[in-house]
Amino acid sequence: MKKLSKYFACGLLVMFILAGCAKQPTDEMNAAQKALEDLKAAGGEKYIPEESKKVADALAAAQEEIKTQDGKFFITRSYDKAKQMLAQVITDSEKVKGEVAAKKEEAKNNALAAQEAATASVKEAAALLAKAPMGKGSRADIEALKGDLKGLEDGLPELQQLIGQEDYLAVIDKAKAIQEKADAVSNQVKEAMQKVKGK
Amino acid sequence: MASPTCSHRRNPKILVILGFLLSFILLGCTPPLPPPELKLVEQMNHDLWKAQAQIYASGEYKSYTTTFNKIRDDLIKQNARFVWFRNYEPISERLRAILKDGEDILTKVQERKETKKANAIRQRSELEQRMKRLDRLSLTINEGRLARKNLTKADLMIKEAGSFLDRGDYEGAGARLTRASSYIKASENILTPIFNRYTNKALREKWKRWAEEVVAESREKGIIVIIVKKMDKSLTVYEEGRPFKTFKIGIGRNGLADKLLAGDGATPEGRYRVVKKITGSRYHKALLLNYPNEEDRKEFLKLKRMGRIPQKSGMGGLIEIHGGGKEGMTYGCVSLENRHMDEVFELVTLGTPVAIVGTAF
Numbered sequence: 001m002k003k004l005s006k007y008f009a010c011g012l013l014v015m016f017i018l019a020g021c022a023k024q025p026t027d028e029m030n031a032a033q034k035a036l037e038d039l040k041a042a043g044g045e046k047y048i049p050e051e052s053k054k055v056a057d058a059l060a061a062a063q064e065e066i067k068t069q070d071g072k073f074f075i076t077r078s079y080d081k082a083k084q085m086l087a088q089v090i091t092d093s094e095k096v097k098g099e100v101a102a103k104k105e106e107a108k109n110n111a112l113a114a115q116e117a118a119t120a121s122v123k124e125a126a127a128l129l130a131k132a133p134m135g136k137g138s139r140a141d142i143e144a145l146k147g148d149l150k151g152l153e154d155g156l157p158e159l160q161q162l163i164g165q166e167d168y169l170a171v172i173d174k175a176k177a178i179q180e181k182a183d184a185v186s187n188q189v190k191e192a193m194q195k196v197k198g199k
Numbered sequence: 200m201a202s203p204t205c206s207h208r209r210n211p212k213i214l215v216i217l218g219f220l221l222s223f224i225l226l227g228c229t230p231p232l233p234p235p236e237l238k239l240v241e242q243m244n245h246d247l248w249k250a251q252a253q254i255y256a257s258g259e260y261k262s263y264t265t266t267f268n269k270i271r272d273d274l275i276k277q278n279a280r281f282v283w284f285r286n287y288e289p290i291s292e293r294l295r296a297i298l299k300d301g302e303d304i305l306t307k308v309q310e311r312k313e314t315k316k317a318n319a320i321r322q323r324s325e326l327e328q329r330m331k332r333l334d335r336l337s338l339t340i341n342e343g344r345l346a347r348k349n350l351t352k353a354d355l356m357i358k359e360a361g362s363f364l365d366r367g368d369y370e371g372a373g374a375r376l377t378r379a380s381s382y383i384k385a386s387e388n389i390l391t392p393i394f395n396r397y398t399n400k401a402l403r404e405k406w407k408r409w410a411e412e413v414v415a416e417s418r419e420k421g422i423i424v425i426i427v428k429k430m431d432k433s434l435t436v437y438e439e440g441r442p443f444k445t446f447k448i449g450i451g452r453n454g455l456a457d458k459l460l461a462g463d464g465a466t467p468e469g470r471y472r473v474v475k476k477i478t479g480s481r482y483h484k485a486l487l488l489n490y491p492n493e494e495d496r497k498e499f500l501k502l503k504r505m506g507r508i509p510q511k512s513g514m515g516g517l518i519e520i521h522g523g524g525k526e527g528m529t530y531g532c533v534s535l536e537n538r539h540m541d542e543v544f545e546l547v548t549l550g551t552p553v554a555i556v557g558t559a560f
Contacts, residue, residue, distance in 0.1 A: 050249075053245070057245075067272070067275045068279065071275055071276055071278070072279050141338070144337060144338055144347055147345070147346070147347025147348050147351070148348075148350075148351045150351070151351025151354075151355070152355075154348070154352065155352070173358075173362040174355065176362070177355045177358035177359050177362075178355060180358060181351060181355060181358070
């Protein structure tokens with residue numbers, strides 16, 4: 001009987017030890033949440049939305065797993081799977097964050113190139129307009145084109161502002177529009193000058 | 200000898216009990232599978248997110264996700280129950296219902312996106328039409344800087360909206376088109392008042408009267424007179440009351456407006472006379488008019504008193520009909536091609552009446 005009691009006590013001790021080990025993975029959860037927040041702050045949702053969503057979903061799944069384990073009888077409770085899932089969330093967040101950084105860098109380079117091209121086109125249009133017949137006898141078209149150019153020149157600081165805000169996709173769209181319009185102005189000036197020469 | 204017989208009798212009972220126990224345990228070891236609809240609903244949730252349900256059907260999507268989260272919580276509770284007591288059927292039923300809701304939301308999202316897209320395309324087309332009209336107007340009245348600057352900004356916004364449309368971002372496209380619309384409106388606010396003068400009945404009658412008076416003078420005195428029509432950008436020489444020759448002209452940078460003060464780039468409206476013939480003009484040849492006349496002076500002082508023009512402003516002067524080309528943009532003068540100027544110069548004498556009107560007849 002004494003021996004049986006000993007076994008029983010030992011069994012209870014092991015059970016309590018095991019139950020004591022099955023503690024909610026709070027630190028891992030906090031780390032995973034931070035990793036996801038960092039990914040968001042890095043622009044994950046903007047530059048790689050699909051992958052970022054997957055990471056967010058994986059975190060939600062890990063949270064669910066924790067809830068599942070919370071609902072279990074303490075002897076059978078285990079957070080090992082949740083811990084694994086949270087570790088995966090952290091790994092994936094870091095990986096996607098790295099990809100975001102690369103994508104962002106690429107977008108930034110494209111934006112800077114687009115800004116440069118747009119600025120060059122506006123400058124070319126301005127130089128052509130400066131060469132065009134000036135003053136009282138100048139063509140009405142040239143005067144109108146100067147108005148057009150003013151609108152384009154006003155757009156250039158906006159590009160810089162958008163670069164400052166790291167909104168590279170917006171920079172590319174705007175720069176492309178400015179470049180197109182500036183090139184059109186240049187062509188119109190050339191045509192106008194050609195007409196004057198022809199007279 | 201009795202004991203072996205007795206144990207033989209008890210053994211089958213024990214075996215049956217053990218068998219029952221074992222079967223219960225085994226049953227317990229193979230828990231019922233979670234509802235298969237779960238994966239489908241999860242996929243639907245992803246599809247809705249990808250289709251931007253959070254933008255195009257935000258209310259419905261929120262309610263969908265709330266319901267889904269509740270079902271998931273209940274599923275967790277079911278999973279936590281002892282295997283014998285788990286029942287996924289009610290959850291399956293709810294998942295099937297929410298899947299159906301998801302399909303409906305997805306359809307709604309697609310419809311709303313299509314509507315947004317169609318609206319954005321229609322709005323873009325309307326704005327482009329308005330822009331084209333204003334572009335022509337601004338060129339007609341030589342209103343360069345301000346109106347055209349706004350038109351350019353509108354054009355840029357419309358182009359940007361096009362990129363958003365190509366990417367399927369109809370919300371972004373809509374926002375840019377709204378900005379484009381405000382630039383177009385600003386441009387309209389500049390151009391419309393100038394054009395509205397040309398539909399003003401009293402003004403049109405005044406212009407008509409001036410034109411008729413100079414034509415009558417030409418007829419009665421048998422002299423040459425000139426009528427300049429700003430809207431038509433034409434100069435007609437009348438001989439003995441009949442139109443003799445018409446030439447295309449250029450007018451001021453702000454030519455369609457009436458001249459109010461020096462430097463406004465407007466071409467004056469009124470009845471004038473040629474007061475000087477200049478052969479050595481910077482613009483080939485020139486006919487100087489007696490602008491400002493008495494009526495112009497009175498009007499200028501009246502507007503100044505009313506505060507409609509700055510107190511320090513001057514009236515301006517030296518309004519001429521000169522050469523230099525019909526496409527020339529002047530500070531308010533009337534310009535002709537040099538060869539046409541030669542013809543007019545020959546026909547005109549000092550004192551020749553000139554009526555400059557917005558439009559007439």
